[in-house]
Ligand SMILES: Nc1ncnc2c1ncn2[C@@H]1O[C@H](COP(=O)(O)OP(=O)(O)O)[C@@H](O)[C@H]1O
């Protein structure tokens with residue numbers, strides 16, 4: 001703790017338990033600018049329970065330690081792929097952010113997999129055999145070569161019918177490996193399994209050992225007692241030569257028990273080969289990173305050293321981590337003062353904009369082709385054409401635009417059929433753009449064919465969802481009550497609703513648009529908690545689609561915007577109300593909270 005406090009520059013205390021009396025007392029006496037480290041959360045069996053209720057109960061107790069104004073920052077990349085209470089469940093209960101380390105890891109690893117240079121060689125070892133075997137499923141057909149070492153090699157040898165004495169073996173995984181071997185030959189992926197193994201008398205640093213052929217492990221002097229603790233020199237040389245011919249190498253898991261000098265040669269040979277190849281190299285995994293450092297290699301001899309093994313594989317598959325839907329799109333601002341205040345959901349000075357499709361002075365109207373997004377059609381230079389809107393086009397247009405993302409957040413709302421494409425593009429290219437659905441059902445599940453549940457949007461990583469966009473109010477006749485239910489459904493599923501309010505042409509011409517809009521807003525926010533009200537985004541979106549498109553002037557926008565609105569519904573916390581997208585200058589002004 002002393003060293004941690006020295007590095008952090010503030011007081012750090014250690015609790016003797018996780019959620020017991022020591023933790024509670026220490027949390028209660030925590031002062032602004034101090035940190036409390038809890039005892040290892042895995043000491044509580046509920047942390048890793050498969051039972052949602054058990055994990056949830058533990059998460060509730062952890063969350064209670066943060067008091068009334070807690071937030072969650074996940075910077076434990078190595079465990080980020082786990083659906084554990086302190087990783088997943090806590091993130092669903094508090095405003096959540098991803099930390100600097102997770103952000104950097106995801107950025108580097110996604111870039112690697114977005115454009116993998118071939119030959120792509122994967123080196124797998126270590127002792128978490130079933131974890132690593134699960135990874136292989138996704139590598140068949142993608143990797144050119146998979147080099148098998150570490151504890152998992154014995155399951156491969158057993159799958160080929162060889163005896164492995166007392167070596168690490170997961171017998172129930174033998175059929176899985178046999179299936180992989182069969183599929184790999186069709187898919188063009190080659191497995192390279194060691195031809196020689198270092199076998200020890202026992203699991204100890206000073207154990208007697210000898211090198212034997214991989215298909216004759218029980219023929220060593222130690223018979224059925226022998227334990228394979230490293231790959232042999234011939235195998236290491238064969239692996240090294242594959243690595244040298246690669247363009248991309250991903251290594252996860254030591255080749256042997258490198259912690260014992262006598263069984264570290266295989267791991268050392270692989271590390272050496274990685275430093276000598278022209279390929280882009282990634283070393284992933286807590287133990288693999290420790291191995292290269294323990295064996296005397298420098299970090300800068302590798303393309304990237306990832307702190308997560310399992311986590312790096314989840315990243316490389318571009319698959320969402322269990323908790324990622326709960327994180328805000330932003331990382332925890334590294335520049336913000338760490339002591340004291342945690343950031344609000346909408347960091348100060350930033351506001352959300354959405355695509356106000358009908359506003360001619362929308363800054364990206366020409367570049368972004370908002371109508372294409374809205375209608376599910378692409379208008380290209382040759383005119384409109386039906387069919388899927390290619391998200392790549394809009395994404396590239398947006399990312400090319402000279403836009404100050406630190407001041408104004410950009411969110412796109414494509415048709416549902418394109419959400420997955422937008423997700424891939426945004427994550428793959430790491431675009432600083434949020435995305436959301438155009439509507440959601442007020443129901444979680446049931447016989448509502450064609451409707452989109454908030455759960456689906458959450459799984460697709462949507463940060464936002466539009467609620468009550470004008471067509472929903474006019475063509476689909478969605479009442480204020482229905483829209484209020486949709487707002488609540490969005491919050492329930494961890495997606496921030498963008499409540500659309502605004503008048504049609506007739507109302508505007510009658511001059512009652514301010515009251516009309518306020519009524520919609522009051523009904524839309526009814527029953528929200530103050531925290532939800534603070535997170536809600538309100539979009540003033542005048543002019544219905546059926547009316548001839550007559551755009552409101554700037555004065556109308558200003559009158560409907562928060563500062564001049566005569567009375568906002570009572571909320572115990574200020575709501576986050578972005579200004580209408582009248583002009584860039586308007587948007588850059590700080591949001592004025594409504595009177596409470
Ligand atoms: N043949 C083997 N038998 C037993 N343990 C092994 C063997 N080869 C490697 N290991 C152990 O695997 C551990 C690392 O495995 P793992 O956690 O899966 O790697 P990583 O953290 O890099 O993903 C090391 O402690 C190493 O001693």
Ligand SMILES: O=C(OP(=O)(O)O)[C@H](O)COP(=O)(O)O
Nearest residue numbers: 078079285286287308309310311
């Ligand atoms: O070392 C870790 O992961 P890794 O072995 O996948 O690199 C992390 O501490 C996660 O450990 P876990 O696999 O027990 O969840």
